Amino acid sequence: MALLNVDGVKFAYKKKEVLKKMSLEINEGDFMAVLGPNGSGKSTLLKLLSRNLKPDGGSVFYRKEKITSMDTKALARRLAILVQGAVAPPDILVKDMVSYGRYPHQKWWRGNTQEDLKIIAWAMARTKVQQFALRRMGELSGGERQRVFLAMALAQKPEIILLDEPTTYLDIAHQLELLELVRELNKEEGLTVVAVLHDVAQAARYAEKVVLMEQGKIMAMGSPREVINPENLRRLYGVEVEVCWDQQGLPRIFIKGLAR
Numbered sequence: 001m002a003l004l005n006v007d008g009v010k011f012a013y014k015k016k017e018v019l020k021k022m023s024l025e026i027n028e029g030d031f032m033a034v035l036g037p038n039g040s041g042k043s044t045l046l047k048l049l050s051r052n053l054k055p056d057g058g059s060v061f062y063r064k065e066k067i068t069s070m071d072t073k074a075l076a077r078r079l080a081i082l083v084q085g086a087v088a089p090p091d092i093l094v095k096d097m098v099s100y101g102r103y104p105h106q107k108w109w110r111g112n113t114q115e116d117l118k119i120i121a122w123a124m125a126r127t128k129v130q131q132f133a134l135r136r137m138g139e140l141s142g143g144e145r146q147r148v149f150l151a152m153a154l155a156q157k158p159e160i161i162l163l164d165e166p167t168t169y170l171d172i173a174h175q176l177e178l179l180e181l182v183r184e185l186n187k188e189e190g191l192t193v194v195a196v197l198h199d200v201a202q203a204a205r206y207a208e209k210v211v212l213m214e215q216g217k218i219m220a221m222g223s224p225r226e227v228i229n230p231e232n233l234r235r236l237y238g239v240e241v242e243v244c245w246d247q248q249g250l251p252r253i254f255i256k257g258l259a260r
């Protein structure tokens, strides 16, 4: 069943048309990666999916309900987004930051319930931020902060998480850890995932569906094997690559240079 349905969505910043009548279905349980060159509209798409922007034409539906008419808290109980370059007040304690993820589940301010505290502890453990619990956001490195933002998003206990370049600021080990964690949550808890990624090999390794975006349109969509090939990557990024798939179905991508 479609969790999110993008139906003929158009969007422009002032006069600059960024999304051109895009249609896309994100099904329950999907792990979808969105790839495309800088400026192709990937972040704009995530902002439209999370109602941070309103379409100029067409609609986005969450389980058949137009997201523009959904209650804000009701949407936040189902959908979490990790935006690019998220900011937090520097003085806030990490544990308090993560606990804000519970806000959409609370009818009025009554402090955290036992259930809230359990979920906050779970989110902090899964993202390995417990050791920073009593530190302030302003005292963390970019990568540490990124993991706290992920913990806050997980504390929302959403059905779907939208991740905009979630591996920025992370070293290679933490990049893999984050993507492994997201895959585990996708497989074990049925969390639907849409992730904008820049690393084609990581997208091919973790996602089950890949959307290639070119100038505000979907150029191709399918399994990693169907869409990650030299022709599509040449057209999308203007680079020559070789793509081989090993016996476990994992890609090896060799970048040969810029296409001439």
Ligand SMILES: Nc1ncnc2c1ncn2[C@@H]1O[C@H](COP(=O)(O)OP(=O)(O)OP(=O)(O)O)[C@@H](O)[C@H]1O
Binding pocket: 013, 014, 016, 018, 036, 037, 038, 039, 040, 041, 042, 043, 044, 045
């Ligand atoms: N607030 C804004 N006002 C005006 N133009 C914007 C704004 N945000 C983005 N744009 C423009 O819209 C286009 C799409 O931007 P978007 O951030 O969606 O691209 P992207 O594919 O996520 O790029 P990147 O890979 O660089 O993050 C770009 O040309 C960008 O300059």
